[in-house]
Amino acid sequence: MEISDLQKKLAIDYGTDREFLFLNSQCYQLKVYEYTYTLCPFSQVTQKSAAGTEVSLGTWGMWSGKPENHYSHMMYENGEPCWQGGSRTTV
Secondary structure, three states: OOOHHHHHHHHOOOOOOOOOHHOOOOOOEEEEEEEEEEEEEOEEEEEEOOOOOEEEEEEEEEEEEOHHHHHHHHHEEEEEEEOOEOOOOOO
16 A cells, blocks of 8 residues: 555544445445445445446445534546536435
């Protein structure tokens, strides 16, 4: 692993007491009908069809919860553009 990669990982806000650090380098999958969604916290979210086409739904952006529960939502930004316009975002 490069030093720049370690510096990026250390710059991430893993919670007040780093309680979400264990999620780094983990990935979770959910199959819904013909799609498989993969969430890799602090990295990316993807959608893969049964035909094998994979689409980026976003890369790690920031915590986006309300001030009283800041760590309740993760925002992933700048995914592949939708056919109708803007890039995909996942919360």
